[in-house]
Amino acid sequence: MKARTVYTVLEETALKYPEKEALKQPLGGGKYRTWNWREYRDTVQQIAVGLREMGVPKSGMVALASETRAEFYLADIGIMTSGAVAAALYTSLPYADQVKTLRASDATVVFVENEKVMKALKDAAADPLDVQWVLLTDDSVRALGEKKMREDPGVFERIRAEV
Numbered sequence: 566m567k568a569r570t571v572y573t574v575l576e577e578t579a580l581k582y583p584e585k586e587a588l589k590q591p592l593g594g595g596k597y598r599t600w601n602w603r604e605y606r607d608t609v610q611q612i613a614v615g616l617r618e619m620g621v622p623k624s625g626m627v628a629l630a631s632e633t634r635a636e637f638y639l640a641d642i643g644i645m646t647s648g649a650v651a652a653a654l655y656t657s658l659p660y661a662d663q664v665k666t667l668r669a670s671d672a673t674v675v676f677v678e679n680e681k682v683m684k685a686l687k688d689a690a691a692d693p694l695d696v697q698w699v700l701l702t703d704d705s706v707r708a709l710g711e712k713k714m715r716e717d718p719g720v721f722e723r724i725r726a727e728v
Contacts (some may be wrong), residue, residue, distance in 0.1 A: 566622070567635060567674065570645075570646075571645055573715055575605060575606050575609060576606055579603050579605065579606035579618065582602050582648045583602055583603035584602075586603045587600050587601055587605040588635040591728075593615065598664060609642045609712070610721050611710035612639060612643025612646075612647070613643045613646040613647035613712055613713045614714055614724065615646070615675065615705075615706035615707055615708070615711075615713070616643065616647045617647055617710075617713075617720075617724060618709045619697060620673070621647060621649050621674055622690065623647070623727055624648065624656040625649065625673060625678065626649065626652055626670050626671050627640075627644045627651055627652065627673075627675070628652045628654055628667050628670055628672035628676070628696075629644075629652070629653045630654045630663060630672070630678065630682050631656065631677065631682070634678065634701065636701035637676075638644040640701060640706075644707075644723070646724075647724060647728070652666075652667075654666055659686070660686055660689035663689070664686055664689045664694070667696070668694070673695075673696075675696045675697070675699065676699060676701050678700050679698075679700065679702070683700070
């Protein structure tokens with residue numbers, strides 16, 4: 566019997582309700598970006614594989630610096646699915662305190678809400694942070710994972726088996 570994880574719950578839901586709306590992110594002006602359950606699952610898989618392609622190992626640390634938004638959940642579950650540990654920063658804290666938490670976590674990748682947050686964290690650090698920065702709305706990690714999955718169709722299942 567497979568272990569029940571957050572990912573397996575997502576997978577079960579995607580199989581049962583693939584086209585039903587799962588996430589909805591306001592874009593402004595009354596417009597929204599939505600993900601159905603199948604897209605949610607597929608995106609999580611791509612992020613998980615993309616993180617491994619970036620060099621994040623099982624049990625590696627990945628930080629999230631963002632208010633609550635759909636992309637936060639995609640990244641958060643993608644991180645967990647890859648076998649890494651998601652370290653969400655408390656965005657209500659001053660940036661200097663967030664930097665302390667970031668350093669203490671030993672994160673090698675940081676997903677940030679936007680460039681303003683990334684700049685604020687960099688500016689609050691007395692010494693440069695040795696991390697890879699990823700904008701939550703940038704699909705580069707997902708694209709990296711998607712490319713790897715096309716080249717090696719079994720990669721996701723191997724990662725999943727490790728976790």
